[in-house]
Amino acid sequence: MKPPSIPKLNKNNPNQYFIYWNHDVPVELWHKYPRKRMRIKVIDDINEYHGEAKDTHAEFRRQVWQYNLDSLRYNPFEAELNRFRELQQKKEVLTEQIEEQVAVSxxxxxxxxxxxxxxxxxxxxxxxxxxxxxxxxxxxxxxxxxxxxxxxxxxxxxxxxxxxxxxxxxxxxxxxxxxxxxxxxxxxxxxxxxxxxxxxxxxxxxxxxxxxxxxxxxxxxKSKHRWYNREIAKTVKDAVKAAGKDKVFYAMQFTYWLMIRSKKELQALTIGDIDRTLKRVRFSAALSKNKTEQYRDYPEEFEKVLDRLKLEGLPKTWFIFGKLDGSPGPAKCGHNFFSKQFKVVKDRIGLSPDFTIYGWKHTRIVHELMKGTDCKEISYMARHSDFKSTKDYLRDYDLTLENIYGPEDLTY
Structure with missing residues (x-):
């Protein structure tokens, strides 16, 4: 869905001021509306004021609605959508009951x-x-x-x-x-x-x-998504920078620091999912393996990545990696946007296909193991279903942890 347009004030009729903006209709409600994007009109208590006070209050209410849309993600169709889903759910239950009876007879x-x-x-x-x-x-x-x-x-x-x-x-x-x-x-x-x-x-x-x-x-x-040892990591990062693939470099950093679980998660991250006050990231229920919304703190080092991206002031609904060139935007980047660009770099330096962007998540886990971080803590950070999955890294990557890197190498 496109983000809502900026609320504007209509003063054509001096006796009937109102605020309006354009808002996408949820797909599930398209059949109920003549257009897929509708004009929303609100009056509030604007017309109870007069003269200069009316203009001042009207502008204040317009800013309130701007805040509701940008920060609170207000959706004028939400109540109707919830009711529609309730009815659909009841319909599905009744249909299921009927089908079960048919299945018996x-x-x-x-x-x-x-x-x-x-x-x-x-x-x-x-x-x-x-x-x-x-x-x-x-x-x-x-x-x-x-x-x-x-x-x-x-x-x-x-x-x-x-x-x-x-x-x-x-x-x-x-x-x-x-x-x-x-x-x-x-x-x-x-x-x-x-x-x-x-x-x-x-x-x-x-x-x-x-x-x-x-x-x-x-x-x-098990060779796919190999972790990057310090020599290969440096070679790859230098090659990506030299090729001017800055969005791929950011994708690698996001995968490492946030332990992104798939390219779908990377694509779907919005600016609003990053809370810089609480220093945490939101992983929506739609992308979670157990269908529940999850939050994870991010480390202080990730703040520098966000500073370079300059996301402040952009709409919260925008995707961090947008369409076309990967810059923030209202539409997300394509499914293979990063992998295609990364393949060009890998081919140029002769890197095995077993090394992927997703491998940077594995690298972070190996680094945490080298730091001595408890497996249960790593399991939580990586959103594994159980910490057995985390322990598998010790086997899959043939690590004894007797010889580990220094602090300067245990980072991105």
Missing amino acids: QGENRHLFTVDKSLHDYIKSRIARKLAKTSISAYQGCVDWINEGLTFNGHGAVPIGKIKYTHLSAALDYIAEDREWVATTINKEIEFMGTIFNWLEVEDYVVKNPIRGKFVKLPTQ
């Missing part, structure tokens, strides 16, 4: 169910079987990415009975690239998906598991 019609409904049925069956919470959570994660991947590729509305291997393969390719999964993760998720579709076959949602015997297991040596 006419099992042969299950192949017409939506993918989302069918996968939801699978999760409910696992809960009913008293499966361990960790297992249910793992399958729920698989269900979530299948839905996301199918929707992204335009297959979200395909009935479960018509889902093919090609649909699921395209979904996996998108998610694996977006979340920068390594081979081990991809293989694990394929196994989860196979189990889910085996159940869908047994329960007559699909005639045959569409992926059985189709996916080839990937080699599992």
Whole structure:
């Protein structure tokens, strides 16, 4: 959505002053409005004043609305949107109840169910079987990415009975690239998906598991997203600077200091997500693995990065890495904006493809391990689901921590 326009004061009618601005209509409400961007009009108590006092008060109220929009993120459609979502949720519940009754009496019609409904049925069956919470959570994660991947590729509305291997393969390719999964993760998720579709076959949602015997297991040596030792780190940073890729350099710094989890998080960061008073960053629920909003403090060193970006005074809704050249703007940069530019630098210096921008997050974790930071603390900083994931870095990067860097190297 575009940010709202700057509120203005209309004094054409001396007896009826009002404030107005243009505001995007939420996508879910497009069907209710003649245009996708509507003019919002507010009067407040402006017309209760007279003469010069009226003009002064009107300008004050205009500034109040400017603050509401910029800082408080006021949305005039919020109440209507919440009501619409409540009705949609009730509709979905009723639809689900009806479909469940149909499934009981006419099992042969299950192949017409939506993918989302069918996968939801699978999760409910696992809960009913008293499966361990960790297992249910793992399958729920698989269900979530299948839905996301199918929707992204335009297959979200395909009935479960018509889902093919090609649909699921395209979904996996998108998610694996977006979340920068390594081979081990991809293989694990394929196994989860196979189990889910085996159940869908047994329960007559699909005639045959569409992926059985189709996916080839990937080699599992862990080399992708390698951490940067001090020599390679210096070479890469110098090369990025020499190439004039300043936005890539900022992306590397953000990934290191904030431990950004994927390029999607990097793309979605807005100026309003950075709180320089409390020195913390907001990670929205839409991007979180557990669908909850999270906040993390950032270190003092990151302040220097923010100073160089000069974000003060820009709209809070703007993306830090905007469209076109990566500068802050109302639209976010493209999905492969950074990786394409970084590849040019890597090719120029002969750097292995295993080194990625995401590897700077891994580098920060290795540095924290070298500093002696507790694994549970690192797990919290990196937003890992458990600190076992953090301990894996000791194994995956072959670190004994007997020989560690000095303070001058344990930073970006």
